[in-house]
Amino acid sequence: MASLNYVRFKHARFSARFPEGFRYSPSHYWMSQVEGEEGLWHVGFTKFATRMLGELVDSQFPLEIGTPIEPGQTIGSVEGFKAASDVYCVMDGTFAGTNAILQADACIVKSDPYVDGWLYAARGEPEPDSLDVHEYVELLGKIIQKMQDAGYPEDPGEGEG
Numbered sequence: 001m002a003s004l005n006y007v008r009f010k011h012a013r014f015s016a017r018f019p020e021g022f023r024y025s026p027s028h029y030w031m032s033q034v035e036g037e038e039g040l041w042h043v044g045f046t047k048f049a050t051r052m053l054g055e056l057v058d059s060q061f062p063l064e065i066g067t068p069i070e071p072g073q074t075i076g077s078v079e080g081f082k083a084a085s086d087v088y089c090v091m092d093g094t095f096a097g098t099n100a101i102l103q104a105d106a107c108i109v110k111s112d113p114y115v116d117g118w119l120y121a122a123r124g125e126p127e128p129d130s131l132d133v134h135e136y137v138e139l140l141g142k143i144i145q146k147m148q149d150a151g152y153p154e155d156p157g158e159g160e161g
Helices: 047-053 133-149
Strands: 006-011 014-019 029-033 040-045 056-060 074-080 084-088 091-098 120-126
Touching: 006 133, 014 029, 014 047, 014 133, 040 047, 040 091
Parallel strands: none
Antiparallel strands: 006 014, 029 040, 040 120, 056 074, 074 084, 091 120
């Protein structure tokens, strides 16, 4: 895999790094083309999403490989120490499988979210409203500011990731 370049983000006590060249969804997933595999993308949670969920303990993706998928569709679920959540599709195309590493080490989603910690693979294209890294960072700043303004009880986490 080629070396990743990152854009740093810091707002209040939340700081993270987001890879350039990825696409991002407003719902806090990233999408990255798999090198050497035309039309194949890995999809995972952004560092912001993993901080909100906490450590993952389980994931379920009941779809068969080749199943048509579309943005907004529920395609699986994850369970973390802080919360359980549905996994929504951010791709338009076909389901291409899940990350086998998750069954052995679900924590990889938080410890290495942008390389080995992907959730599922898809063949197709990212959702039409996907963002580049700079657009995502701008959106994230607005979301965290809204959380602070609303008196959210705690920041989304600390530390660089």
